[in-house]
Amino acid sequence: MSIIEMTNVHFVRNQQVILKNINWTVEKNEHWVILGLNGSGKSSLLKLIMAENWKTNGELTVLGTRFGVDRIPELRAKIGIVGSFIAERFRPDIVAENLVLTGRYNASMLYRAFSDTDLDEARGLMRQIGADQLIGRIYGTLSQGEKQLLLIARSLMINPEILILDEATSGLDLFAKERLLEKLHNITQLENGPTLLYITHHPDEITSDFKKVLLLRDGQVFNHGTPPEILTEEILSDFYQMPVSVNIINDAYFVLPKKS
Numbered sequence: 001m002s003i004i005e006m007t008n009v010h011f012v013r014n015q016q017v018i019l020k021n022i023n024w025t026v027e028k029n030e031h032w033v034i035l036g037l038n039g040s041g042k043s044s045l046l047k048l049i050m051a052e053n054w055k056t057n058g059e060l061t062v063l064g065t066r067f068g069v070d071r072i073p074e075l076r077a078k079i080g081i082v083g084s085f086i087a088e089r090f091r092p093d094i095v096a097e098n099l100v101l102t103g104r105y106n107a108s109m110l111y112r113a114f115s116d117t118d119l120d121e122a123r124g125l126m127r128q129i130g131a132d133q134l135i136g137r138i139y140g141t142l143s144q145g146e147k148q149l150l151l152i153a154r155s156l157m158i159n160p161e162i163l164i165l166d167e168a169t170s171g172l173d174l175f176a177k178e179r180l181l182e183k184l185h186n187i188t189q190l191e192n193g194p195t196l197l198y199i200t201h202h203p204d205e206i207t208s209d210f211k212k213v214l215l216l217r218d219g220q221v222f223n224h225g226t227p228p229e230i231l232t233e234e235i236l237s238d239f240y241q242m243p244v245s246v247n248i249i250n251d252a253y254f255v256l257p258k259k260s
């Protein structure tokens with residue numbers, strides 16, 4: 001069974017059509033990258049999947065949950081999210097491991113009682129992803145890259161079946177970005193690990209872990225396929241409506257506007 005099935009999905013807000021006629025199927029462990037210019041609807045699309053947005057029309061099934069028919073809270077507990085819109089929800093004075101633990105309850109604060117064992121589990125996850133130096137630190141004092149690492153640990157607290165990363169490398173330096181991609185690689189190697197949905201503006205982040213690319217333009221699917229099928233000068237120049245060159249260096253795709 002596919003883990004995501006969208007059929008003719010539309011999403012309208014404040015009389016603005018944000019997503020139009022989306023047909024998209026994601027299979028388990030078929031890690032996808034979503035590319036699109038600012039405002040093309042990438043975040044809106046992923047917010048539909050995580051039930052932060054509600055589709056206006058069409059059919060949407062995520063992990064067997066049919067929107068408009070089945071209960072949504074159980075679904076939310078199976079999706080991990082890393083992105084700036086989540087990062088903004090935490091109080092600046094929350095301690096790092098407490099923030100990681102909030103992932104278990106899909107909340108931005110710890111409303112329930114928790115034990116040292118719970119916090120130890122959160123610390124264990126931080127160590128696993130190389131964020132041990134952040135244990136005990138106060139969230140508001142962390143750099144952007146350090147905050148991203150915490151959010152990744154938080155998203156893994158629930159053993160998600162889908163892991164959504166919305167511009168997860170934004171603000172990371174060159175080396176922190178490489179480390180993050182390595183961590184994602186490790187996540188893709190986990191038995192029963194999550195399927196990744198990865199939004200980025202940087203095609204060089206499309207590692208061999210990603211099997212499919214979705215191009216989104218003006219709220220519509222422009223094209224999709226494997227990275228070698230999609231990341232060509234012809235398709236991308238047409239997609240961006242500007243001539244671009246595609247250079248492959250060390251198996252990474254670098255896309256640059258062509259100078260006239």
Ligand SMILES: Nc1ncnc2c1ncn2[C@@H]1O[C@H](COP(=O)(O)OP(=O)(O)OP(=O)(O)O)[C@@H](O)[C@H]1O
Pocket residue numbers: 013014016018036037038039040041042043044045
């Ligand atoms: N709740 C809303 N009400 C009105 N307009 C919205 C709402 N949410 C998103 N939009 C609009 O929908 C369009 C798509 O936004 P979205 O955030 O999905 O784009 P994006 O592709 O993720 O962009 P970016 O790369 O800049 O993050 C934008 O024009 C945005 O202003």
